[in-house]
Amino acid sequence: MAFDKLFSPIKIRGLELKNRVMFPAMGTKMATEDKFVTQQIIDYHVARVVGGCGLNFSEVCSVYAPAAPKKFLSIAGDEYTPGLKKLTDAIHIAGGKAGVQLWLGGLAVGSDPTAMIIIPSPMPVPGTEYTIPGASLETINEAVKAFGDAAKRAVEAGFDTIEFHAGHNYVPHSFLSPFFNRREDEYGGSLENRARFSIECIKAIRSNIPEDMPLFMRVVAQDDYLEGGLTIEDIIEFCKMAKEAGVDVIDVSRGNFSSAAIKYEVPPVDLPRGFNVENAARIRKETGLITVAVGRINDPSQAEGILESDKADMVVIGRAQLADPEFCNKAKEGKVDTIIKCVGCNQGCYDGFVSTEMPFITCMRNPALGREAEYTMVKTDSPKKVLIAGGGIAGLEAAMVLKKRGHNPIVCEASDALGGQFALAGAAPRKEEMREAAISRGKQVVNEGVEVRLNTPVTIELIEEIKPDEVIIAIGSSPMSLNIPGANQPNVTNSHDVLSGKSVVSGKIVVIGGGLVGLEVAEYIHGKVEDITVVEMLDQVAKDLGELRKVSVMENLYVGGVKTLTNAKCIEIKEKEVIIDKDGNTESIPCDSIVVAIGARSRNFDAISKYCEENGIRYHAVGDAVRARRALNAVAEASEVARVI
Structure with missing residues (x-):
């Protein structure tokens, strides 16, 4: 056009x-x-x-x-x-x-x-x-x-x-x-x-x-x-x-x-x-x-x-x-x-x-914003083969920057698709554009000529086969589990499985965790289930949302009749109820299914890091592989690493 x-x-x-x-x-x-x-x-x-x-x-x-x-x-x-x-x-x-x-x-x-x-x-x-x-x-x-x-x-x-x-x-x-x-x-x-x-x-x-x-x-x-x-x-x-x-x-x-x-x-x-x-x-x-x-x-x-x-x-x-x-x-x-x-x-x-912590504005999709002179793309005079473990948004950013600088990145993704949790986030209501952006970024990386291997988790054997000069670890995080009685019952699932369609819930639902992901799950299942209660142990829900997204999400939850309980800690899960401690009092919430959305924990990469150290291969961990955070941080770290290799 x-x-x-x-x-x-x-x-x-x-x-x-x-x-x-x-x-x-x-x-x-x-x-x-x-x-x-x-x-x-x-x-x-x-x-x-x-x-x-x-x-x-x-x-x-x-x-x-x-x-x-x-x-x-x-x-x-x-x-x-x-x-x-x-x-x-x-x-x-x-x-x-x-x-x-x-x-x-x-x-x-x-x-x-x-x-x-x-x-x-x-x-x-x-x-x-x-x-x-x-x-x-x-x-x-x-x-x-x-x-x-x-x-x-x-x-x-x-x-x-x-x-x-x-x-x-x-x-x-x-x-x-x-x-x-x-x-x-x-x-x-x-x-x-x-x-x-x-x-x-x-x-x-x-x-x-x-x-x-x-x-x-x-x-x-x-x-x-x-x-x-x-x-x-x-x-x-x-x-x-x-x-x-x-x-x-x-x-x-x-x-x-x-x-x-x-x-x-x-x-x-x-x-x-x-x-x-x-x-x-x-x-x-x-x-x-x-x-x-x-x-x-x-x-x-x-x-x-x-x-x-x-x-x-x-x-x-x-x-x-x-x-x-x-x-x-x-x-x-x-x-x-x-x-x-x-x-x-x-x-x-x-x-x-x-934010009082950020010296000037930036952009999750463009870490060079405000650093235009400093981040001018500089071609390398010593091209390296760089193995990137993980094809999420951070791994893709690293791959694109490395390729444009003249390196030879190889992206290995354990699943059958690129985009990682950024693509998963696009399953939540009104966030289709994020899914589209993750898919688009994957296509851009492929079109740039980057070698991409799907269904390929990074193992010691793979590193030995590829023989990279450096390794970037961008394997992300996985959902945290509850450590309370009843947490392993069949009616308990997690936010990632619900958003990805692996788990389908019905009836009365309790979502444990009132941060960004928990609230998005509540919105995602709204209209498909009978009743939703979000349980959050902090004094308010949506603490990890930015101000303007919070306004929009909270309005939609209010209109949808989603109940939220704060200062409430989940202490036990039974077959048809969740037991909570709210303000020092024990209460019961009747439910059919429980969705756990209490955060994510970095995936373990000790075997990779140990092998790299023993064999003199320089490695870098970026994004949620370091600590589960927002996509803004993950992309910025990946870009920075790719600019100094």
Whole structure:
């Protein structure tokens, strides 16, 4: 498929773009503590420009110095212009176009206690006696001027376009939404009054940029989970006002961080692909504005279909370009099967962003994210034969990197299929894309020319036959068993066997273990059984899920009527009941079958490691073979090992 519409040019005022793909503003934690551009940010953007993207937007860029948080880019003073100019120069030299997203974060700047929080109306801080005051007229006027000054700097820094962020709970959105805005002056009350702050900002931006420079605006399609908030009809009227004030393009997003609607901002695999496209199509039709569709667009055929059906003029392909910076080039050249697709796991991009342990975002499917310069593929000058034990997602990653570097990897997988537990995870509801990704990665490895042997466990005899120079052990983990009376009864099975279809359960079910796998098993069997109770010994279920996947999974469990018991330890299994200790009291749960999902334990590879040590063969253990963890860690370790061999 040629994807003619996706890769057709578009002209907006004086800006000519070579295609309809936009790389959006996404938080990276790659800026300096004092808000300057880094070489890391430049390398990150240039990789996507070289990969064929039509328009790159910077991550959120603060316009007002008192409200500019640390570790986020800023354009609130002239001192930031040289660094931003270095970014735009690099993007232009690489053949791309650069946009800057002008931002005033409101409650979002709370991550930095020194940053000023600007909100329209007073807001009590839960658990304290403090109330955040509503913005004064003086602050509002200063903020409006700051947007204009920032726009002027953006022109000086060489940006081709600007995006005004009026969504996601940030200050313009909070003024616009009646949920947040309870003012009684000229900035509150009617929609026209609530829109006043945004319209003044738009006019300030427009008056400080050339006539032929287009102005984008990001909005939410509606206020989800906010009672009495904005409707899509309100947004359409606001967009008409913004058009009159000088906005050219509407970038239609969704979500807010004041409710469960945060799941729409960085939508996990649980949300349908393209879930927000129809909203963009309606806004486009009713405003006549050039419109960008957003929301889990991760496939070129999907993007082409959106454009061909006239639902949008451009598409945001964000996390899909985190997963594969060559997404656009591969699609344009018809090499769709080689694209490494985003699967909406959120492990590296969102969980990594909010984590205090990760220095910057990463990607489970692309460990080179944020390390573009450091991880440039370097060909080896001494090719080695490397035996990889295990064809799961970690083993496949190691094989691909080794092959591209010029080594000779041989993948030996004990089962009859590649993909391992990543493929198994795809059996859970709404996670089909993970299974598809595992299968696709296996095919990519084979197509790259890697030798793959299925139904071939790695034994001492096999190592003696292959005579590898080095060995990578990626044999993963297996489910842990309960060590309590009755654990071996015939009505007891484990999560892996249920998800793989080896075990079929019916009647009343108790799932022991309320982590990710236990909850996914509960969802998997829901509708096929009579009743489900999840028993978790910790104080809450879903502790090992990322925030946004947790929102989605817990909502589905609630709707499905799945019961969860916390602070409950399973102490005995009988023929038709499970005995638990809950808060020091012994209780009985009637059931027909028990599914154990208490975690996984690394498979033993002592024989392999001992043989390698005795025969001077260097070996490396990666992923769950070291310790059962998330796929993010497994892939990152495999990639790192394969880059140093």
